[in-house]
Amino acid sequence: MFVPCGESDPDFSGCTLVLPAVSVGNVGQLAIDLIISTLNMSKIGYFYTDCLVPMVGNNPYATAEENSTELSINTEVYSLPSRKLVALQLRSIFIKYKSNSFCEKLLSWVKSSSFTRVIVLSSSHSYQRNDLQLRSTPFRYLLTPCMQKSVENKIKSLNWQEMEKTPCIPEMSDSDYCVRIPGGGITRALYEEGFPFLLFFHETGSPRVTQASTLNPSSLPAPASKCWDSGGVQHGSQHAGLSVSLGEELERPVACSCSKEIYMAVLLKFVSEGDNVPDALGLAEYLNEWLQLIKPQSKDPAPPTLPWKIPSSWKLLFGSGLPPALF
């Protein structure tokens, strides 16, 4: 749940929420650190749950002695009111079996706080790329359908590459296609929660619940079959008195009401574990191409350098100093 630092709850309506997925190389989290540090965002609260491993430390964005003693915990919310930007930072990993619970709590907070849109910064294993991906840019994006409608033109103008769908079962030619983000942590779960489910039935078969993101375009049923957009029917949940599960065959079609879809974008980079600071800078700059949070410092157009402020906590990333006797 969100607990404000101050006495009153801040107003998030109209704001963009940026958050990381805990993913390979911690790239999303490092990118969020850069954004919070560079834009000097102020801490406005905590997203306190029992889903992440507890940790505490002093202010990771300290700039002076005075502000270096503020305690930070594992999930904190920062804001930049002038840009209607809110950042949620996650600083530890999920407790086993708690990642789904976290996704539910997070999206419930997003909906109740009326955030305009959510941007998830993530990463995926570079060794899982296919041949095409190896030869192209390492950055990818994903948009939920309503977000697609909203920012289609902007994304087109940026010439970005959408994350490719891959067959769920590679050996099968008519396999459904789905979005797979290996090493992406909760990225896929968050993205799919913002996606509608489809209830459809074949001419001869019974109605079946399928997730829109798994549809293989070439295997869509004949025109005589009907599709119902079920909006936010949750996997395994009760709706209209009927419990529906993914892939389940139903005795009769169910008309479901559409719940609000989430305006969500996922921005990710293919990375390997190692020194992921350059990857974080790359991902932050990828986000900046869209949101234009910071402008290049130098007047010289080529190459423009963005003035990212490295947080003061980004030191000794690979451990303490070495004993001189070692050499």
Place this chain on the structure above:
Amino acid sequence: MAATFFGEVVKAPCRTGAEDEEEEEEEARRETPEDRVLRQQLAQKREVRLLRRQTKTTLEVSLLEKYPCSQFIIAVGNNAVAFLSAFVMNSGVWEEVGCAKLWNEWCRTTDTLHMSPSEAHCVFYHLKSTPSVILCQCSCYVAEDQQYQWLDKVFGSCPRKNMQVTVLTCRHVTDYKTSESTGSLPSPFLKALKTQNFRDPVCCSLLEQPNIVHDLPAAVLSHCQVWRLPAVLYLCYTDVMKLDLLTAAAFQPVLASRSLKGLAKNIPQSTEILKRLMTLNEVQSNIYT
């Protein structure tokens, strides 16, 4: 995946635990009713229970709801526990008010149902003369999936007001990040972390970034920070994690703090008690006899 020098393909470890999450998702989808029952049984076995050993009853409400508290002092780990035993518990009359019973893979005892009094590792006491002073001696490891449960059973869901929390614990000096080599550090040494609402002076320097704290002390401090309770954590970095006189004695500067001042009455006597505690627990090596 990565190929080793010998050409075998191995799964590269992911420091974010992200691999586990993908597998977890797949597992959850394939979970049969039997798996669910097993998972529930394991969760039940790992449940944190708070009970009164004298009456063998479970506490119906959280500990601090039942026993209003103005000072809550928690020792986590054997050296912090030994320090409080010698310097604080021997200087007053303390009555046991509860005990946290829990099981995880780190516990020495395999019998989770009939833990004998000497095996219960997380015990709560209050000072008979001032019952609002509560002390917790926690020498067992509280696993990450049990830490929030522990917080819920002890602190409860309503934020407690008018209470100050002091936590004492140890960590190995190799966990301390510094630009010099950790071998050159004068261990044991104390560092502190405090919540925003803690206004008293601290008894040592504050823990600098990029150092962080995990486990139960971090869970307690996070709770206090979020719910605006004044709390301080004193962390002793040591190169001896087993019971050690120097490490336990390194907490002595904390006796000058507001929460512990007045609780430790006879320092020389306490030092002797500490020495005796060490010898009692020493495993006599007979390898050469």
